[in-house]
Amino acid sequence: MKTLASLFLAVALCVPVVIFGSDVRNVVFPEPQKIEISADEGTTSEAAKNLRFCIDASCGNEGYRIEILPEEIVVSHATEAGKFYAEKTLEQLKNHYGNALPLLRIEDAPAMRWRGLHLDVSRHFFSVEEIKKFIDTMAFYKFNRLHFHLTDGPGWRIEIKKYPRLTQIGAWRVDKTDREWNWRETEIPLGGNAETRKLYGGFYTQDEIRELVRFAKERHVVIVPEIEMPGHSFAAMMAYPELACAGNNVPVDGLRGKDMVCVGKPETTQFFIDVLSEFAALFPESPIHVGGDEVWHECWLDCPDCRARMKRENLKSSVELQTVFMRDIIAFLKKQNREIIAWDEIFAGGLSDEHVATMVWREPELGYRAAERGPVILCPGEWLYFDMYQGKPESEPLAIGGFIPLEKVYEFSPFPQDLSEKARKNILGIQANLWTENMTTMAHVEYMLFPRAFALMDIAWHGAPRNYARLLEQIRLQLPNLKARNCNFRPLEK
Numbered sequence: 462m463k464t465l466a467s468l469f470l471a472v473a474l475c476v477p478v479v480i481f482g483s484d485v486r487n488v489v490f491p492e493p494q495k496i497e498i499s500a501d502e503g504t505t506s507e508a509a510k511n512l513r514f515c516i517d518a519s520c521g522n523e524g525y526r527i528e529i530l531p532e533e534i535v536v537s538h539a540t541e542a543g544k545f546y547a548e549k550t551l552e553q554l555k556n557h558y559g560n561a562l563p564l565l566r567i568e569d570a571p572a573m574r575w576r577g578l579h580l581d582v583s584r585h586f587f588s589v590e591e592i593k594k595f596i597d598t599m600a601f602y603k604f605n606r607l608h609f610h611l612t613d614g615p616g617w618r619i620e621i622k623k624y625p626r627l628t629q630i631g632a633w634r635v636d637k638t639d640r641e642w643n644w645r646e647t648e649i650p651l652g653g654n655a656e657t658r659k660l661y662g663g664f665y666t667q668d669e670i671r672e673l674v675r676f677a678k679e680r681h682v683v684i685v686p687e688i689e690m691p692g693h694s695f696a697a698m699m700a701y702p703e704l705a706c707a708g709n710n711v712p713v714d715g716l717r718g719k720d721m722v723c724v725g726k727p728e729t730t731q732f733f734i735d736v737l738s739e740f741a742a743l744f745p746e747s748p749i750h751v752g753g754d755e756v757w758h759e760c761w762l763d764c765p766d767c768r769a770r771m772k773r774e775n776l777k778s779s780v781e782l783q784t785v786f787m788r789d790i791i792a793f794l795k796k797q798n799r800e801i802i803a804w805d806e807i808f809a810g811g812l813s814d815e816h817v818a819t820m821v822w823r824e825p826e827l828g829y830r831a832a833e834r835g836p837v838i839l840c841p842g843e844w845l846y847f848d849m850y851q852g853k854p855e856s857e858p859l860a861i862g863g864f865i866p867l868e869k870v871y872e873f874s875p876f877p878q879d880l881s882e883k884a885r886k887n888i889l890g891i892q893a894n895l896w897t898e899n900m901t902t903m904a905h906v907e908y909m910l911f912p913r914a915f916a917l918m919d920i921a922w923h924g925a926p927r928n929y930a931r932l933l934e935q936i937r938l939q940l941p942n943l944k945a946r947n948c949n950f951r952p953l954e955k
């Protein structure tokens with residue numbers, strides 16, 4: 462048998478190494494950081510069953526090494542995540558080459574810690590089985606964060622024992638799925654039995670949530686639950702009208718922009734603390750996302766309780782009402798030693814807390830400034846909102862608007878040249894957001910996700926966009942994998 466040293470020839474010469482028809486560097490997605498191919502091109506290993514795992518601290522947190530030798534395959538890793546990613550790489554190699562694997566050596570590790578996908582299950586609801594499939598596909602491509610948008614105006618999707626009406630009422634709305642999205646104004650009926658009326662909706666029981674968390678953990682995906690506050694709270698206020706400001710006729714005003722809870726009443730803060738306590742127990746290892754986006758602060762000026770709080774706390778503007786409300790929520794979670802995330806707006810009113818990660822959905826510059834203070838996740842709407850059109854609206858399913866084709870996603874460069882070292886370290890990663898106003902089925906979600914998720918992952922794994930032509934070739938080689946997983950996608954040639 463040849464020695465390892467002579468078997469492998471570093472192919473750092475940038476010549477594509479074509480084995481059995483396709484460049485081996487294009488077969489595994491995301492493309493590993495380094496692949497060295499055996500000098501004996503065409504030699505294969507039938508040793509797929511002869512797998513040996515070794516611990517090697519030098520592989521780092523999510524990294525791994527694979528050596529495919531004639532008689533065995535050696536996988537080195539420092540963590541269980543690294544081992545899992547090595548297994549996914551081998552799975553992809555086997556899917557492509559069968560049992561006759563090319564002799565090679567891979568060294569791999571991601572550039573970014575947060576490789577996320579967001580899924581809105583409020584606007585449309587997806588079953589536990591569908592979410593499991595989504596997570597499994599994420600894991601196959603080494604995504605590691607599922608931002609689970611569980612509460613919003615059109616539906617509350619998680620059982621909270623202390624407040625049963627959140628799901629008895631807030632999880633159901635009059636079924637208007639036969640109409641175009643624009644005509645589907647949310648109508649949550651009070652009372653009645655969801656089973657016997659034609660209502661749209663659903664929610665996850667606490668047992669189902671625990672099962673999803675377990676399933677995701679096995680695949681090294683952290684589910685990051687979000688509870689929206691103080692805005693996007695129509696469903697919660699329909700269930701518990703006392704959360705609303707005095708004078709807010711929730712069924713009518715709540716749909717006309719007044720969907721903020723009353724932040725003047727201490728009972729509102731207590732409500733969210735109670736809900737968060739159940740969240741914290743259900744997601745014991747997750748950061749918790751506390752929402753905070755798209756708040757119409759001025760509407761609080763009509764409320765005596767909110768005005769009284771402004772006076773009591775000497776606040777100069779209604780924006781600061783959000784600041785003090787979030788401050789109390791954050792203080793509660795900090796006491797529980799929880800990691801916290803919020804949308805970028807919550808910092809507008811002077812809140813400054815290096816403990817809270819900023820999730821930036823507006824301009825990335827907001828993120829670069831925030832990264833001077835603390836952790837940041839970038840999901841800017843201009844590049845990473847996968848609810849936008851991928852092609853000409855006439856030939857696409859209805860989308861929210863905009864135009865973000867694959868090429869556009871691949872233009873997003875998370876690290877500008879002039880970023881300080883501190884800010885660079887604080888940028889945890891990137892994610893794409895799937896708001897599901899128009900996505901009524903998981904097949905549609907998948908269509909919006911792929912192939913754009915490949916561009917996102919390539920940037921997350923390597924830290925920057927690279928070669929678009931190569932990406933296209935790599936995507937082409939992934940389509941059989943998507944088909945085999947029964948996962949929908951938008952065809953490349955469309």
Ligand code: ACM
Nearest residue numbers: 754755804822842
């Ligand atoms: C958002 O898109 N409102 C976070």
Ligand code: ZN
Nearest residue numbers: 706723764767
């Ligand atoms: Zn109020």
